[in-house]
Amino acid sequence: MQAQPTASHFINGEYVEDTAGDVIECIYPATGEVIAKLHSATPAIINAALDAAKAAQVGWAKLSGTQRGRVLRRAADIMRDRNRELSVLETLDTGKPMQETLYVDATSAADALEYFGGLAGSITGEHIPLGEDWVYTKRIPLGVCVGIGAWNYPTQISCWKGAPAMACGNSMVFKPSEMTPLCALKVAEIMIEAGAPAGLFNVIQGYGDVGAALSTDPRVDKVSLTGSAATGKKVYAAAAAGMKHVTMELGGKSPLIIFDDADIENAIGGAMLGNFYSTGQVCSNGTRVFVQEGIKDAFIKRLAERTAAIKLGDPMDEETQMGPMVSARQREIVMGFVGKGVTEGATLVTGGKVIDRDGFYIEPTIFADVTDDMTIAREEIFGPIMSILTFTDEDEVIARANDTDLGLAGGVFTRDIQRAHRVIDRMDAGTCYINTYNDAPVEAPFGGVKGSGVGRENSKAAIEHYSQLKTVYVKMGDVDAPY
Numbered sequence: 001m002q003a004q005p006t007a008s009h010f011i012n013g014e015y016v017e018d019t020a021g022d023v024i025e026c027i028y029p030a031t032g033e034v035i036a037k038l039h040s041a042t043p044a045i046i047n048a049a050l051d052a053a054k055a056a057q058v059g060w061a062k063l064s065g066t067q068r069g070r071v072l073r074r075a076a077d078i079m080r081d082r083n084r085e086l087s088v089l090e091t092l093d094t095g096k097p098m099q100e101t102l103y104v105d106a107t108s109a110a111d112a113l114e115y116f117g118g119l120a121g122s123i124t125g126e127h128i129p130l131g132e133d134w135v136y137t138k139r140i141p142l143g144v145c146v147g148i149g150a151w152n153y154p155t156q157i158s159c160w161k162g163a164p165a166m167a168c169g170n171s172m173v174f175k176p177s178e179m180t181p182l183c184a185l186k187v188a189e190i191m192i193e194a195g196a197p198a199g200l201f202n203v204i205q206g207y208g209d210v211g212a213a214l215s216t217d218p219r220v221d222k223v224s225l226t227g228s229a230a231t232g233k234k235v236y237a238a239a240a241a242g243m244k245h246v247t248m249e250l251g252g253k254s255p256l257i258i259f260d261d262a263d264i265e266n267a268i269g270g271a272m273l274g275n276f277y278s279t280g281q282v283c284s285n286g287t288r289v290f291v292q293e294g295i296k297d298a299f300i301k302r303l304a305e306r307t308a309a310i311k312l313g314d315p316m317d318e319e320t321q322m323g324p325m326v327s328a329r330q331r332e333i334v335m336g337f338v339g340k341g342v343t344e345g346a347t348l349v350t351g352g353k354v355i356d357r358d359g360f361y362i363e364p365t366i367f368a369d370v371t372d373d374m375t376i377a378r379e380e381i382f383g384p385i386m387s388i389l390t391f392t393d394e395d396e397v398i399a400r401a402n403d404t405d406l407g408l409a410g411g412v413f414t415r416d417i418q419r420a421h422r423v424i425d426r427m428d429a430g431t432c433y434i435n436t437y438n439d440a441p442v443e444a445p446f447g448g449v450k451g452s453g454v455g456r457e458n459s460k461a462a463i464e465h466y467s468q469l470k471t472v473y474v475k476m477g478d479v480d481a482p483y
Contacts, residue, residue, distance in 0.1 A: 008038035008181075008205050009045055010188035012052035013198025018042045024178050024205055029095025029324040030315050030359040038181050041204040043213070049173045049202040050219045053144045056199030057171035061141045065120035065167070072117030072163060075194035079110040079187075086186060088316075090155055093180040095324045095360070096278055097315040108442070109159035109187065112458070115442045116167035123168060123463055125470075132476040139467040141169035142245055143221035146214045148235065149184065150226040151177035151326055152281045158184040160442075161224045161247075162191075162201055164462040170222070173202045175214060179326055181205050215239050222466065225249065226283070228380070229406060229451045236454075247455030247465050249283070249447055251380045252408030255401035256286030256437060257391075257423060260294040262413035263435075268303050270413060270437040271386065276310065276364050277438065279325055280334075280384035284409035284446075286437055288370075288377055289388050290397050296390050300368055303386075304350050307364050312355065324360040325383060331360045334383030340375040341367045346387070372400055380406070394423065402428045408448035411437045430456075 007015035008024070021039035028035045041049070060068065079086065086106035091098055096105070125137035147161035158174050165172045176184045184203045191201045204210065208231075215223050215238040222245040225235045232250040239246045256274055258267045274286035291299050315323040325331040331354065338352045351365030362384060370377050370387040377387050391397035401410065411433035412423045420434045430448040433439065440446055440458070447456040455465045 005036060005038065005182060005185050009041060009049070010185050010203040011045070011049045011199070012202070013192050016045065016048065018045050021045065021205075022207065024181055024207075026093065026181055027327065028092055029326050032328070032359055035092055036182060038205050040178070040206040041210045045204055046210065046213050046217070049204045050144060050214075050217055052199030053171040053173050053202055054219050056197045057141065057144060057169070060166070060171060060197055060200055061169035063169075065123050068167060068169065069117040069120030071191075071195045072113045072120065072166060075190050075196070076110040076113035076117060078190050078194055079106055079113065082190075083107060086155060086183070089186060090183055091315045091323075093154055093182045094152065095315055095326055097320040097323045098318045099321060100278060102318070105153060105155045108153075108156040108440070111442045112156075112159040112163040116163040116462075119460065119463065120167040123467065133474060135471060135473050137472070138470045139168070139463070140470050142466060142468060143170060144219055145170045145172045145222040145224065145466065146220050147172055147174040148211045148214070148223070148225040148227065149174065149176045150283070151179040152278060152283070154180040154183040155187060157226050158187045158203075160457050162187070164466045165222070166196070166200060168463060168467040170466055171200050173204060173214060175204055175206055175211055178205065178207050211235065212238060215244075216242060218242065220244060222246070224455075232453060245465070245468075247447075247457065248453035249455075249457055250408070250451065250453040251283050251382075252285070252406045252448060252452050253288060253378065253380050253404050254284060254286045254406075254409040254411075254429065255288045255290060255427070256411045257290045257397050257401060257413070258292065258295070258299065259412070259414040259416070259419065260292040261415045262295075263415065264295060264299060264302060266435060267413040268299065268306060270411065270433075270435070271303065272306065274411070274437040275386040276307070276322060276384045279322055279362075281326060281330075281382050282438060284431060284438055284440075286409065286411050287381060287385070287387060288401070289386055290391050290401065291388055293390050293392055296388075300349060300366070300388065303366060307350055307366060310364055312361060322364065322384070325362055326360070328360050330383070331362055334362060334381055334385060337376055337379070337381045337383070337385060338365060341370070341385070341387075344374045344376075346370045346374060346376060351384075372403065378404070394419065398423060398426050402426075405451040406448070407450035408452035409433070409438075
């Protein structure tokens with residue numbers, strides 16, 4: 001099985017290699033096999049990428065929004081035509097099953113390119129009449145944007161950041177996670193094929209030191225990170241020192257509240273999607289599942305039955321529903337949380353074991369009788385571990401749900417539509433769901449509050465984070481100066 005890219009980096013419209021950089025091994029999580037070896041960006045590679053992005057941005061910004069949008073739309077079409085090829089690469093990169101990647105990853109990236117391609121021509125300012133005088137505003141590009149990706153959705157994240165940046169007239173240097181380095185390279189190839197100028201969308205590999213170098217470089221005007229809250233604080237501080245624009249899409253410990261009048265099958269489906277999809281490696285997951293006492297036993301019984309039916313196995317088999325963790329280290333971290341759950345007194349309903357096969361597999365795991373002070377209820381796990389907590393009344397559960405420094409997402413299942421909106425209004429979270437969980441269409445803003453980040457990705461809101469206003473006052477008469 002080979003997925004060796006042509007070279008480690010894609011700069012100024014072509015593949016570039018510099019073997020002086022540290023080796024990055026791309027490991028297929030389903031087997032543990034090294035399927036590609038790349039090199040981390042050296043200072044020369046970083047300079048080349050930023051110089052290319054700075055040069056390309058000038059001409060790109062002079063095009064009309066409609067012209068820019070045309071390129072993004074073509075890229076979306078190419079991406080959809082190659083969905084299977086890109087999905088196979090995503091599965092090799094991440095270990096996620098083809099059942100997911102065929103429908104979520106490259107398709108979501110194409111959605112972003114198409115949406116922002118369609119929006120590009122409508123990015124305008126406003127006219128403000130002031131008697132004979134007037135003011136007009138223009139939305140202008142920021143310049144060179146840096147995107148720093150997470151390892152769970154490498155294709156999608158590159159376009160969630162790249163598409164609005166390019167639509168607004170910016171260029172981008174994207175650094176994938178060192179654990180999933182392959183997919184963004186194909187996105188860069190496709191952009192050139194779609195007609196983007198060389199240097200507009202560049203991809204360079206690297207560890208944290210490369211991200212730090214990009215975040216502090218004076219040629220960079222904007223940094224957008226998807227990652228952990230701890231990493232976000234470091235990158236945010238580094239970017240702030242240079243007065244750079246930022247978007248921080250960080251982690252969560254999100255609550256999912258299930259009232260006793262909810263449709264139990266739908267609620268269980270939402271809880272499973274919010275904990276087991278992508279082997280639990282989703283930042284917005286509803287990992288604290290609050291179940292009202294009256295349905296606790298029925299909920300857990302049926303949840304365990306449905307969890308037992310999950311088909312784990314070869315991610316390339318389209319019947320497989322759950323694949324491995326992304327790495328041996330990530331599995332080790334998650335198993336540490338399983339141990340803490342048991343030690344601190346939670347009831348292990350099902351799962352909790354490493355699966356005896358090649359790759360980094362773990363059983364989907366459910367803990368019941370979890371209390372708010374337990375480690376598994378406080379810290380982001382990023383694995384297929386569901387914690388079930390019980391509650392009695394609405395005020396109580398809202399207070400407990402909000403008792404966290406994070407605030408990415410939250411959800412509620414209930415048939416009482418008034419209660420649904422009432423609870424969501426009181427929830428300290430940026431992205432919320434009623435009678436569903438983890439839907440993320442490109443048309444809707446995505447992002448968090450509190451320690452889960454700043455700014456929003458997707459939707460028209462992203463335009464505000466990848467452009468800035470220029471204000472122009474036009475005087476029609478004489479200047480009335482008192483001098």
